[in-house]
Amino acid sequence: MKQSDIIQTITLFVRSNSLFLMMIILFLVVLIFYVPSSIQAILETNDKINVEKREIQNLENQYKTINEYAVFDLDTLATYSAKLVPDNGDSFSIHTSLDTMSTRHGFTVISKNVPADFAVAQTEIPVSLNIEGSADAVSQVLKNHRYIFGRFLTITSITVDILDNKATFGLTFYSANGTIPKDPLSGLKSPDTAYLQTLEREFELSKNTVIPDTVNDEYVPSQLPFGKTSSGNP
Amino acid sequence: MTNTQHVNLLYTKEITQKRKKVTKLIHNIIFGLGGVTILLVLITSVVSYVQKSTHSKLVEAKNTLSSQLANHNKDAIDISIINAKAEIIKSAVSKERTLGDYYNNGINFLPPYILKDNHLKSVTLDSSGEGIFELEFVKFDDLNTFLTDIERAKRGNTFKAYRIEKINVQEGSPSASIVQMNVQFK
Numbered sequence: 001m002k003q004s005d006i007i008q009t010i011t012l013f014v015r016s017n018s019l020f021l022m023m024i025i026l027f028l029v030v031l032i033f034y035v036p037s038s039i040q041a042i043l044e045t046n047d048k049i050n051v052e053k054r055e056i057q058n059l060e061n062q063y064k065t066i067n068e069y070a071v072f073d074l075d076t077l078a079t080y081s082a083k084l085v086p087d088n089g090d091s092f093s094i095h096t097s098l099d100t101m102s103t104r105h106g107f108t109v110i111s112k113n114v115p116a117d118f119a120v121a122q123t124e125i126p127v128s129l130n131i132e133g134s135a136d137a138v139s140q141v142l143k144n145h146r147y148i149f150g151r152f153l154t155i156t157s158i159t160v161d162i163l164d165n166k167a168t169f170g171l172t173f174y175s176a177n178g179t180i181p182k183d184p185l186s187g188l189k190s191p192d193t194a195y196l197q198t199l200e201r202e203f204e205l206s207k208n209t210v211i212p213d214t215v216n217d218e219y220v221p222s223q224l225p226f227g228k229t230s231s232g233n234p
Numbered sequence: 235m236t237n238t239q240h241v242n243l244l245y246t247k248e249i250t251q252k253r254k255k256v257t258k259l260i261h262n263i264i265f266g267l268g269g270v271t272i273l274l275v276l277i278t279s280v281v282s283y284v285q286k287s288t289h290s291k292l293v294e295a296k297n298t299l300s301s302q303l304a305n306h307n308k309d310a311i312d313i314s315i316i317n318a319k320a321e322i323i324k325s326a327v328s329k330e331r332t333l334g335d336y337y338n339n340g341i342n343f344l345p346p347y348i349l350k351d352n353h354l355k356s357v358t359l360d361s362s363g364e365g366i367f368e369l370e371f372v373k374f375d376d377l378n379t380f381l382t383d384i385e386r387a388k389r390g391n392t393f394k395a396y397r398i399e400k401i402n403v404q405e406g407s408p409s410a411s412i413v414q415m416n417v418q419f420k
Contacts (some may be wrong), residue, residue, distance in 0.1 A: 017260055022270065029273050042278060049285060049289050049292060052289065052292035052296055057298060063299060065313075066309050069309065081316050081320070142333050142338075152322075152326070155330065157360040158358070159357070160337070160348065162352075163354075176318055187318075234406075
């Protein structure tokens with residue numbers, strides 16, 4: 001068979017089947033380009049759906065967690081917590097707490113060492129307090145001291161001079177320097193019911209303990225803010 | 235009909251049959267390919283539509299939840315404040331030794347006459363659980379009585395809450411004797 005015959009045969013074949021051949025090309029184009037791109041789009045949408053599902057799950061958990069706190073008076077507890085552990089050192093409220101302690105237990109404050117400046121990320125503030133008071137009063141302070149004086153405090157050491165009715169407390173006050181998350185929803189966790197109930201109870205007790213603020217916001221010093229003076233004035 | 239004409243006729247017939255076979259094959263390919271293509275296009279379109287619809291519903295649900303959460307933003311801030319402070323408070327409480335119990339147990343463990351006769355001079359307690367009880371005795375008899383009582387109590391394993399580490403006696407004749415008793419609370 002000659003080459004010209006072959007070409008003629010093919011040409012004849014293409015002419016008589018042109019419509020079918022075009023359809024084959026069209027289907028191939030659809031199969032090669034459209035279908036894979038559609039599948040790719042489906043996979044991408046599937047990823048987006050998974051992301052959305054995760055975000056919704058996260059939001060639902062956050063919503064559910066917030067609702068778990070509904071039984072508590074959050075505004076009051078947050079305000080109370082912020083007073084117990086302020087965001088900065090706040091030596092003023094430390095002085096106030098020590099004054100409350102001495103007033104409530106009938107101490108005389110001989111001296112106290114409260115820092116005025118605080119390091120940037122300082123969360124523990126050591127304070128020493130020398131008082132003159134009965135051993136019973138010291139015992140009462142040791143029994144209950146953490147929440148009732150305004151600021152949250154722990155006692156790290158104590159020396160009681162029984163015969164002279166004097167005592168030295170080593171105290172630690174706390175501040176929350178930089179520990180509060182910037183995004184409030186990021187650190188949400190289920191409520192610690194026992195802790196929150198303790199906080200509520202201590203708040204109720206503190207209402208009867210803490211000396212209410214006077215109208216005048218000016219700092220009123222304790223009887224002996226800088227320790228005992230040598231003068232004989234009352 | 236010559237032989238040549240006969241051969242050409244046979245050749246043409248053969249070509250025509252082959253062409254018909256190829257044409258049929260092409261038709262079959264087209265139907266197959268077309269069927270598969272249409273099926274795939276239909277499936278991908280339906281799946282894509284369903285997915286887009288699902289995605290838009292999820293976005294809508296997310297926006298609804300976000301707006302609901304936004305209404306509770308104040309609560310979330312309060313909760314974050316409470317929890318941040320709670321961490322500090324709980325950590326401090328867990329680390330704090332029960333000095334109140336140590337103090338009372340220490341006082342109670344001493345023989346009654348120690349407090350009654352004002353022998354207990356001072357008590358020092360710290361967060362490591364160490365305690366120092368300092369006692370003062372003017373009379374040697376009282377000192378000896380105390381030391382005897384302590385020895386008896388030690389033998390009787392009375393001190394379950396703490397361990398006596400050291401008893402240091404500074405005899406101060408003719409002035410007062412000082413007893414320094416170091417204990418470790420358990």
